[in-house]
Structures are given as C-alpha cells and as structure tokens.
Amino acid sequence: MKTSNTFWIVLAILPFFALVGKAQTAKLNLKESSILVKGTSSLHDWRCKTEQITGDISYKADALTLKDIIALDLQLVVKSMRSIKENGNYYESGMDKNMYKALNAEKFPKITFTLIDISNVKASAGKADFLAKGNLTIAGNQKPISFPVNATLTANGIAFKGTTTSKMTSFGVTPPRALLGTIKTGDEITIEFNASFKNN
Numbered sequence: 001m002k003t004s005n006t007f008w009i010v011l012a013i014l015p016f017f018a019l020v021g022k023a024q025t026a027k028l029n030l031k032e033s034s035i036l037v038k039g040t041s042s043l044h045d046w047r048c049k050t051e052q053i054t055g056d057i058s059y060k061a062d063a064l065t066l067k068d069i070i071a072l073d074l075q076l077v078v079k080s081m082r083s084i085k086e087n088g089n090y091y092e093s094g095m096d097k098n099m100y101k102a103l104n105a106e107k108f109p110k111i112t113f114t115l116i117d118i119s120n121v122k123a124s125a126g127k128a129d130f131l132a133k134g135n136l137t138i139a140g141n142q143k144p145i146s147f148p149v150n151a152t153l154t155a156n157g158i159a160f161k162g163t164t165t166s167k168m169t170s171f172g173v174t175p176p177r178a179l180l181g182t183i184k185t186g187d188e189i190t191i192e193f194n195a196s197f198k199n200n
Contacts, residue, residue: 025070028157028197030055035076035193040186048099052080057158057197072115072134074195078105102168102176108140116144126153132162138171157198165190 035050055074079100083091103111113136120131133146147164167187168175175185 025058025060028057028059028199030074030195031157031198032159032196033194035191037081038190038192039188042184046083046095046185048081048083048096050076050081052077053195055195055197074113076111078103078109078111098176102173104139108138112137127151136166136171139173141171141173143170154196154198157196159194159196161194163190163192 030053033053033055035053036047037050038045038047040046053074053076055072057072058070060070081096081099083095083099085091100106113134115132115134117133118130119133122129128151130149130151131146132149133144135142136145137143143166145164145166147162149160149162152159152161166189168185168189169187175187177184
C-alpha cells in the first residue's frame with residue numbers, strides 16, 4: 001500500500017465521508033496499541049490497561065484515502081485488562097476479578113468499538129484532528145459515543161490517539177466494590193488510547 005499527500009487532501013474533505021458496503025477491500029491491521037482506563041474509588045484513584053487488543057481498517061482495494069474506508073473495528077479482551085499501580089506494577093488479582101465480574105466477562109468476553117463517521121476535520125501536513133463517532137459495546141450493551149481524535153500519518157499506515165469519558169452505568173455495568181463493599185468505585189471512567197494501523 002502506498003502513502004501520499006493525497007491521503008491528507010482527502011482527509012480535509014471528510015465531511016463528505018461515505019461508507020461503501022460491497023467494494024473489494026484491503027486492510028490495515030492494528031500493530032501497536034495502548035488503552036488505559038482510569039477511574040476513582042472511595043480509597044484511591046485506579047487505572048487498568050488492556051493487554052490483548054485486535055483490530056483493522058478495511059478500505060477499497062484501489063485506494064488509500066479515508067473517504068474510501070469501509071470499516072474500522074477494535075476488539076478488547078476483557079480478561080486481559082489488568083489493574084496497575086502508578087509505578088506500573090500490577091495490583092493483586094482480586095481487584096481484576098471484581099472488574100471481570102462487573103463486566104460479565106464470562107458471557108461477554110470482549111469490548112468492541114465500530115467506527116460510524118468522522119467529522120469536524122482540521123488537517124495539516126501529515127496530521128489531522130477530527131471527531132470520531134462510533135458504537136461502543138460493553139457487557140453486551142451497545143451505545144453510540146463521540147470523541148476527539150488526533151491522527152498522524154506514518155511510513156506505512158496511520159496512528160490515532162485520543163481521550164474520552166463515559167459512565168459504567170450507561171452500559172448497564174454496576175461499579176465494582178471490594179472488601180465486602182467498603183471500597184466503592186466511581187461511576188465515571190476516562191479512556192486514553194493509542195492505536196497504530198499498518199500494512200502487513
């Protein structure tokens with residue numbers, strides 16, 4: 001797959017973005033990623049990272065422009081989410097078990113995101129900021145979300161980064177508790193992500 005300035009010229013006119021459902025497609029695969037979820041509790045702030053993430057961008061085989069994107073999907077394995085301390089070390093597994101239970105990981109082992117639309121694009125040489133809209137599914141409950149994203153053109157693909165907030169109860173998830181309910185987790189979470197899609 002080739003990369004060129006055409007990519008970013010098209011990116012600047014993304015309000016005319018349209019999904020194409022039946023074209024012959026090619027893909028960029030997720031090669032590097034980092035997703036950090038942050039929250040609060042009655043004891044201290046907490047955070048966890050996801051260690052197993054897959055995803056891809058499908059686009060028309062004869063093009064490399066975002067206007068020709070057919071789909072962008074991400075899948076996160078719930079039981080690969082690990083609670084971490086400020087120094088990067090892991091907490092005891094008991095904290096993770098409470099999280100997996102709250103997310104009903106046995107029945108819904110993955111959290112997924114599917115891109116729907118891109119708007120409010122501000123492009124410059126090799127970079128762009130825009131608003132992404134998509135469907136986020138957690139514990140079997142799907143909700144539309146919108147959040148700002150920064151994109152950077154790389155040697156053989158594209159990298160995205162951004163931050164968004166949500167509430168666990170919006171997805172039918174009861175904020176987990178620990179130590180017989182004496183430690184309560186706050187409802188709001190912040191999600192920080194970096195995702196780099198590249199050629200095989």
